[in-house]
Amino acid sequence: MYSAFETEVRIRPDDIDLNNHVHNTKYLDYVLAARYDQMINNYKMSMDEFWKLGYNWVVSITYIEYKRALTLEDRILVRTQVDSVNGAQCRVNFWILKKENRKAAAEGYLIYTMISTTSGRPVRVPDEVIERYSV
Amino acid sequence: MYSAFETEVRIRPDDIDLNNHVHNTKYLDYVLAARYDQMINNYKMSMDEFWKLGYNWVVSITYIEYKRALTLEDRILVRTQVDSVNGAQCRVNFWILKKENRKAAAEGYLIYTMISTTSGRPVRVPDEVIERYSV
Amino acid sequence: MYSAFETEVRIRPDDIDLNNHVHNTKYLDYVLAARYDQMINNYKMSMDEFWKLGYNWVVSITYIEYKRALTLEDRILVRTQVDSVNGAQCRVNFWILKKENRKAAAEGYLIYTMISTTSGRPVRVPDEVIERYSV
Amino acid sequence: MYSAFETEVRIRPDDIDLNNHVHNTKYLDYVLAARYDQMINNYKMSMDEFWKLGYNWVVSITYIEYKRALTLEDRILVRTQVDSVNGAQCRVNFWILKKENRKAAAEGYLIYTMISTTSGRPVRVPDEVIERYSV
Numbered sequence: 023m024y025s026a027f028e029t030e031v032r033i034r035p036d037d038i039d040l041n042n043h044v045h046n047t048k049y050l051d052y053v054l055a056a057r058y059d060q061m062i063n064n065y066k067m068s069m070d071e072f073w074k075l076g077y078n079w080v081v082s083i084t085y086i087e088y089k090r091a092l093t094l095e096d097r098i099l100v101r102t103q104v105d106s107v108n109g110a111q112c113r114v115n116f117w118i119l120k121k122e123n124r125k126a127a128a129e130g131y132l133i134y135t136m137i138s139t140t141s142g143r144p145v146r147v148p149d150e151v152i153e154r155y156s157v
Numbered sequence: 158m159y160s161a162f163e164t165e166v167r168i169r170p171d172d173i174d175l176n177n178h179v180h181n182t183k184y185l186d187y188v189l190a191a192r193y194d195q196m197i198n199n200y201k202m203s204m205d206e207f208w209k210l211g212y213n214w215v216v217s218i219t220y221i222e223y224k225r226a227l228t229l230e231d232r233i234l235v236r237t238q239v240d241s242v243n244g245a246q247c248r249v250n251f252w253i254l255k256k257e258n259r260k261a262a263a264e265g266y267l268i269y270t271m272i273s274t275t276s277g278r279p280v281r282v283p284d285e286v287i288e289r290y291s292v
Numbered sequence: 293m294y295s296a297f298e299t300e301v302r303i304r305p306d307d308i309d310l311n312n313h314v315h316n317t318k319y320l321d322y323v324l325a326a327r328y329d330q331m332i333n334n335y336k337m338s339m340d341e342f343w344k345l346g347y348n349w350v351v352s353i354t355y356i357e358y359k360r361a362l363t364l365e366d367r368i369l370v371r372t373q374v375d376s377v378n379g380a381q382c383r384v385n386f387w388i389l390k391k392e393n394r395k396a397a398a399e400g401y402l403i404y405t406m407i408s409t410t411s412g413r414p415v416r417v418p419d420e421v422i423e424r425y426s427v
Numbered sequence: 428m429y430s431a432f433e434t435e436v437r438i439r440p441d442d443i444d445l446n447n448h449v450h451n452t453k454y455l456d457y458v459l460a461a462r463y464d465q466m467i468n469n470y471k472m473s474m475d476e477f478w479k480l481g482y483n484w485v486v487s488i489t490y491i492e493y494k495r496a497l498t499l500e501d502r503i504l505v506r507t508q509v510d511s512v513n514g515a516q517c518r519v520n521f522w523i524l525k526k527e528n529r530k531a532a533a534e535g536y537l538i539y540t541m542i543s544t545t546s547g548r549p550v551r552v553p554d555e556v557i558e559r560y561s562v
Contacts, residue, residue, distance in 0.1 A: 032302060034325040036452060038445040040499070045441055046189070046216045047182040054181070055304040058364070070365075081181045085220045094328070094445070095340075167437060169460040171315055175308040175364070182306060190439040193499070205500075229310070229463070230475075316459070316486045317452040324451070351451045355490045 024104035025157055027064045029056035030121070031100050033092065044092040049128050050084055053116045056100030057132075067154045077145070079134045082111065086130035090120070097121035104155050110136045110144035112155075159239035160292055162199045164191035165256070166235050168227065179227040184263050185219055188251045191235035192267075202289045212280070214269045217246065221265035225255065232256035239290050245271045245279035247290075294374035295427055297334045299326035300391070301370050303362065314362040319398050320354055323386045326370035327402075337424045347415070349404045352381065356400035360390070367391035374425050380406045380414035382425075429509035430562055432469045434461035435526070436505050438497065449497040454533050455489055458521045461505035472559045482550070484539045487516065491535035495525065502526035509560050515541045515549035517560075 031052045039045035062068045072078060092098065099121055105113040111133055118128040138145045166187045174180035197203045207213060227233065234256050240248040246268055253263040273280045301322045309315035332338045342348060362368065369391050375383040381403055388398040408415045436457045444450035467473045477483060497503065504526050510518040516538055523533040543550045 031304075032325075034301075034321060035328050036321040036324065036444070036450055039441070040443040040445070040447050041213070041215075042445050046219065047185045047441060050182045050185075051304060051306040054306065055302075058305050078176070080176075081223060083220070083222050084181065085218070087218050088216055166439075167460070169436075169456060170463050171309070171317060171456040171459065173310040174306070175310070175312050177310050180306055186439060186441040189441065190437075193440050311483070311485075316489065317455045320452045320455075348446070350446075351493060353490075353492050354451065355488070357488050358486055 024155060025064075026101055026103035027056075027060045028099045028101045028119075029059045029063075031055050031098055033094055033096060033098065035094060038094050041091075042093065044094075044096075046088065049086055049088070049118060052098065052100050052118060053102065053132065054081075056116075057102055057114070060102060065154050065157060067151070073139065076139050077148075077151075078137045078139050079112075080137050081132055082135045083133035084130065085132075086128055088128050090125060090127045092118075092120075092127050096127075098127065099124075105131065107147050107152055107155070109146055112136070112147060159290060160199075161236055161238035162191075162195045163234045163236045163254075164194045164198075166190050166233055168229055168231060168233065170229060173229055176226075177228060179229075179231075181223065184221055184223070184227075184253060187233065187235050187253060188237065188267065189216075191251075192237055192249070195237060200289050200292060202286070208274065211274050212283075212286075213272045213274050214247075215272050216267055217270045218268035219265065220267075221263055223263050225260060225262045227253075227255075227262050231262075233262065234259075240266065242282050242287055242290070244281055247271070247282060294425060295334075296371055296373035297326075297330045298369045298371045298389075299329045301325050301368055303364055303366060303368065305364060308364055311361075312363065314364075314366075316358065319356055319358070319388060322368065322370050322388060323372065323400075323402065324351075326386075327372055327384070330372060335424050335427060337421070343409065346409050347421075348407045348409050349382075350407050351402055352405045353403035354400065355402075356398055358398050360395060360397040362388075362390075362397050366397075368397065369394075375401065377417050377422055377425070379416055382406070382417060429560060430469075431506055431508035432461075432465045433504045433506045433524075434464045434468075436460050436503055438499055438501060438503065440499060443499050446496075447498065449499075449501075451493065454491055454493070454523060457503065457505050457523060458507065458535075458537065461521075462507055462519070465507060470559050470562060472556070478544065481544050482556075483542045483544050484517075485542050486537055487540045488538035489535065490537075491533055493533050495530060495532040497523075497525075497532050501532075503532065504529075510536065512552050512557055512560070514551055517541070517552060 037048040099119045101117045105115045115131045136147050172183040234254045236252045240250045249267045271282050307318040369389045371387040375385045385401045406417050442453040504524045506522045510520045520536045541552050
């Protein structure tokens with residue numbers, strides 16, 4: 023069982039679309055921004071460190087259910103949790119929560135694939151990484 | 158059975174990320190751009206016309222499988238096809254194809270929900286719209 | 293003489309471009325995000341309040357000098373200061389500072405024009421607004 | 428005297444902001460997209476070729492005057508023209524024109540600085556490059 027982590031992400035005016043709501047595609051940008059922070063602050067293993075070890079995480083699949091519109095006034099928390107690691111792949115579940123009532127504005131998952139930067143091919147997620155993720 | 162339509166979308170320098178590839182979240186922007194054009198050119202029913210009738214399409218679910226990286230040099234076609242219409246919802250399948258060899262850089266689907274702009278609530282997709290989509 | 297205000301803005305992965313730096317056009321998005329916050333927190337007059345009074349600020353001119361590249365690891369402060377108000381126009385100077393050493397990554401100015409939302413035309417900035425800006 | 432070139436750029440739904448207009452910062456993205464195309468098609472010297480020669484163009488200054496709002500329905504042409512080359516710097520003037528009447532939606536200039544990718548420092552623009560730009 024993997025821990026869940028939460029990161030506040032600030033909505034910017036350039037994220038808002040012609041419906042006066044956060045544009046659909048920005049939700050995933052918020053999740054990626056939160057994961058980036060959580061890799062540094064929670065897993066203590068930044069993307070930089072991955073690159074130095076010759077690994078890269080690429081996004082293979084994204085699934086998002088949009089539940090509530092977000093506006094420029096909303097404060098949001100991005101909650102993510104590793105669901106499982108299988109071979110070269112890691113599934114991360116996420117929820118974008120309104121800060122005031124913790125209601126989900128969106129939820130979904132990402133499937134990441136670990137790539138060797140030398141071969142450019144998928145590689146089994148090393149035990150060392152799984153350990154770091156098991157905080 | 159609904160027709161498939163293809164639209165060329167141009168990759169812009171601001172779509173490229175630190176891996177020198179089109180950023181994950183831009184793929185969906187390309188699909189939305191293609192749908193916008195196809196509503197005008199293929200369904201002959203622009204978003205504007207929907208708004209005037211008191212309807213709005215909102216995106217409820219997005220699912221994307223990333224298959225091949227895209228670079229600034231790539232030319233792409235976005236192919237979309239209505240899969241089915243059920244109640245207030247419409248599922249649209251899509252493929253992002255490399256123009257030179259028609260290989261899929263990504264594929265997935267969007268679930269749109271039709272909303273009444275007066276009530277703000279989902280409404281059954283009117284037969285008139287289904288007809289337009291049955292070109 | 294108008295006060296200067298500073299707001300921390302967080303760099304997101306989707307702001308980074310193919311040179312591994314914050315993309316040129318994002319700098320202005322950071323300034324606009326900071327101004328949005330400062331209108332609420334420092335001038336106590338949000339964009340929403342402007343709209344309710346029948347006014348809108350539109351950007352007429354932007355000038356930016358890029359001085360130092362920014363990376364995803366950088367922490368930044370956006371400092372802005374009203375320079376002058378003339379008729380319908382307001383000039384705001386800005387500096388994007390690296391938080392660790394307060395060196396400028398960029399500096400420049402924005403000329404905003406006040407528009408009446410009923411006529412769509414420029415209107416003299418009301419004394420009431422100038423007063424709020426004179427904190 | 429340097430030639431002017433024009434490139435059509437397509438406005439995308441994700442470029443539109445809460446005022447139903449193209450967002451301020453996207454104008455510069457359109458100019459950069461046009462320049463990228465013009466380097467390939469008009470100057471016959473792509474950014475890739477610059478990189479291979481050990482050079483990179485970085486943007487040092489941008490100045491934009493916004494003259495007319497753009498909407499998702501508008502078709503636009505980006506016209507650019509090298510104004511002058513001085514030492515390591517090159518000034519490029521630009522106009523964003525509405526295709527239907529050639530009225531300017533915006534105009535401005537960019538100052539690019541040529542950087543050696545080995546030293547990371549500005550270098551005098553080589554005669555070979557000036558020649559290519561003198562088409």
